[in-house]
Amino acid sequence: MTINLKVWKQKNAKTSGNLETYKVDHVSPDMSFLEMFDVLNEKLVQDNKEPIAFDHDCREGICGMCSMYINGQPHGPLEGVTTCQLHMRSFSDGDTIVVEPWRSAAFPVIKDLVVDRTAFDRIIASGGFVSVNTGNAQDANNLPIGKDKADMAFAAAACIGCGACVAACKNASAMLFVSAKVSQLALLPQGQPERESRALNMVAQMDAEGFGACTNTGACAAECPKEISLDNIARLNREFLGASISNQEV
């Protein structure tokens, strides 16, 4: 296959960027999207040109590092699939593919397709944790958890923090991510001690980072590679509004 690429090139956070055109020959349909970029970068290095910077780590859909906005969709055309798990068989010979970085005021571009997602880390640090006693781990069966709750918590915990929800949302809202992180803990007994402060602090941090507000368009859930459900956003609204009303701070 031959693939024509239009890729966002930007030197650093201070400069402005533009789309550059590349042609990649001998692309195998079995290559992953990132492997196609590896082939292109190797060629660019051989030609003494700057390779394209992009994020990646596990390349098996679990770490949340890869982050390409492909032909107008975060992580490309397939549902429930990260960029690293997207294969060239999803495209046709001669296709032109436009690849851009996540766009959000809260995710500034560091270089080319790499954006700074530490805003997510600060949101997690503000409340996405549970307090545990030191010493031996207690027996798991000491804490009975209903299967329905466990399943919902598990589905929320599947979020890999990639930020595709922000990239897809017209408001660059981080609600799906934050709702997944609040839900996975609010549903479990271990999450109860910090339940109220978690919802309040994580939402406050999310707002401080400059993400937009949710308008329930549902683009996030449609594009999320882990298919996190909008029900989590409703739960976050409940958790936040409930905590605002009932918590002791005046």
Next chain:
Amino acid sequence: MSWLTKTLTSSIGKKLLMALTGLFLCTFLVVHLIGNLQLFKNDGGYAFNNYAVFMTTFPVIKIVSYVNYALILFHAFWGLYITYKNRQARPIGYAVVKNSSSVFSRNMAILGTILLVYLVVHMSDFWYRYHNEALPYVQYTEQISTGNVETTLMETGYTQEAKKVESFNEEAGTKTIIVKDLYSVVSFSFQNILLVLFYVLSMFAVAFHLFHGFQSAFQTLGWSHPKYTPLIKGIGIWIFAVLIPVGYAAMPLYFYFLK
């Protein structure tokens, strides 16, 4: 900042205000439609004109209607402000966008702005004229025993202090009412095809705004549940995006084609 300000100015709190005001406006749409159904009565405007007097003089209703006007303005400008702030969250856009959300959900502010323009036109067409202009008057004489109503248009130029004057004739067993004839004003206005088209098209904006908005408000309130959400979505689509806009659009069409 007090906890309340902090809550209501957070991203979720801002939306809460949109949802609560939006749902209040939805109940207003239902009440307003039911009241206006009296336009379809073939009684020379007897029921409708009396209803208009009641709605604009009964103190409780007057208060509720001013609250309603204030909430429409609040909902409109708060919504536009949120939309403006949300745009700032993405200063640099994409070269290519393949949308996976509904076109209505993405354009609530545009649909809302159409509604706002519509409301201004609508209020100046009827509300402003009813309150501030010399309207024609109509006299209804009701035979109390039979309920038969005789309608007589007052001559042009007739005017009186009150919107409605009621008198009884015990001997004849009749009740006579002279009221401002809003019904004729409505009937006459909707002989203009351009106004009829504008009203009907605006009802599409209502339909699309509520197609997304009604269920969205419940999601904002956190009311998402496998048992009840399908019901809410059904009500949003069939009642608020179909039945109500069709009911409203039927009024100008009725006067244009059938009166």
